[in-house]
Amino acid sequence: MNGQGRHSPTDDRPACGSTYLVGDIQGCFESLEALLAEVGFGDADRLWCVGDLVNRGPDSLGVLRFARSLDERFTCVLGNHDLHFLAMVYGGHPHRATDTMADLLAAPDCPDLADWLRHQPLFIDRGDWVVVHAGIPHIWTTTMARDNAREVEAVIRGPGHAGFFRAMYGNEPALWRDDLAGMDRHRAIVNYFTRMRLVDVEGRLEFSHKGTLDDLPPGYAPWFSYPTEIDGTLYFGHWAALDGATGRPRVIGLDTGCVWGRTMTAVRLEDGAMFSVSAAEGCP
Template sequence: MATYAIGDLQGCHRHFLDLLDLTGFNSTRDRLWLVGDIVNRGPDSLSLLRTLMALGDTVTMVLGNHDLHLLAVAAGSAQLKHGDTLQPLLDAQDSKVLLDWLKCQRLFYHEDEYALVHAGLLPAWHTEQAAMLAQEVEAIIHSDQFQMFSQSMYGNAPDCWQDTLRGESRWRVIINAMTRMRVCSPKGRMNFSYKEGLSAIPQGLLPWFEIPWRASKDATIVFGHWSALGLHLTPNLIALDTGCVWQGCLTAIRLEDRKVFQVPCA
């Protein structure tokens, strides 16, 4: 049995199938870990969701910001943006079934020494705390409360974690960290404007994973979201967003031996 972690798919169904062929993936014995942003910007989110849903328990995935955007649009709490490619999915006859399946996915997943998240973890959170916080938000997303919460889901404040946070502000911080964060201050205050690579990070900010006191260092974090970072591998970090939707490539890594597989995305 092998476990293949795959970067942001963003509706690139054909490249996903090409990557599975390249890895030799076998759905009867292997597993897929997906870092989120399954849908949007690419050409065929509809077929991709159908394929993933059909794979059943073979797939372990977390939600990304584009996935949450789709759910908010479907709930009537957000509008499609320029560049979105979600309309065919929203218009499909099986749209409700697919969206209900998507709503039931996790925000964070932890197994043995690995943790799976779309964007990152705030430095104050150890993996056990992150799992509990994610479950709070997952319960909202999975419930009828999501339609109301999704109206206030967006926003950059609060921009740091406090244990005293409650309700929508608390849930927004959790979502922002796990689906939007790239850099933060040495004290753990998130910055959402910076989207470039490591070389141009402004003074006073650090990649979330380089905060010296980060509590989740005991786990190997598997994440995506940061396409300008690209493939970034360290002993306890696996970054997999290599910009498939931006004519980069789609990347998978076999967790058992860290062998990397890539297909170009023209």
Template structure:
């Protein structure tokens, strides 16, 4: 079995299929890790999800902020931020089935051999790997409970901006979600700057990329994340791998061979 991890898809199906052909991916025997943001912005959100659903037994998925937003729209938990590229998916006859499947996914995953830990936006230095997995399970539990719609309605917002173990209720769930799906920059006290989306050179004073607060090789696992296209997959470290290379912005999609650590890229065309 070969294992691969791929950066943010955002509804760009053709580049994904290009990469899978490039590495000779075989769904019946190989495993594909998806770092989240499967949908939105790109041209084929519906067909992307349908394709992924067809090979679902080969996948391991962590949800991104765009996936959670799509769930909120589909469940009627919000009507704001509706993107034209999601209309075909939200109006599809199999939307409910696809959303039920998406709602079963995690926010943090660890490989069976303990070599990799994956989440959409990253994992703050203050959290151990075990804590990150435990906090992910809190979100998984609520997404699969009768309280899912309440969570999806109230997950929006930038507060609390710091993690505190004593947080409870919806503020706690929102803080977990923001750290795992929206985080890019934080300060020495762990406060998140959630409005920042740019390049490293433009980080606001007092803030640094979340991964710079973590000592090199502080974890036994290599971290895999996406979410931050402006990084262009550059972290300057071998223990933290960024995979969002901005496919939806006309750049590339990147896939990682998790065994050899070789990277493959497919340049996007105008129709993604």
């Protein structure tokens, strides 16, 4: 992506640029390029993502190289597929039959890209804008969410990251407790931030449901249907079957299923304007 020439001399947008927050990219680099062309992404603009930059789509390597090239004009929260990539690089986990990251793993700059990616956060709170990959459970206050994110981010960025990625996978503990410790605590935090869709009233995670809101298992409801303490507007991804619909005006889903052949969506954070493009060919 070459941003030169997109600004005409009469461009009246602010010199400090705009911030475009895009939904799950999942290796759909062509669609990302089309979306950035659609918004007129320029040299002063910033690109943020709700996570899942990689996997399932055709060009995870292109997405990561581009995102990294934006330097301080890019940030994202980590999604479950991003963590899966890091778990293959650092934790010895295999590339599965449904993964599409073989070229990324074989690339000479893979170690650099992985090291850069593991320094991205799990949670962004800029007051008016809160960004997470899957959601924030109603049993956490905003302060708890921030503290829990910082705790695991320190592990993923620190010298113990390989041990974390080796032991990251698992569905237990499915219920948060304040006295969870060690790997159980870190796994629970990651599962809430990056894999959650449904919880029960106590906050217990349900991992199997990935469909719409029409056929929920008894006793469980979407995390955003419970009263929560959220300041600002909360943006998330991860749940493509929702197509963005939460029924709550300040909780906005941005995963509109590009990798499943639907659309890729971005919001301009400064004014809430929404943009979307159809999935490029070759993004199944």
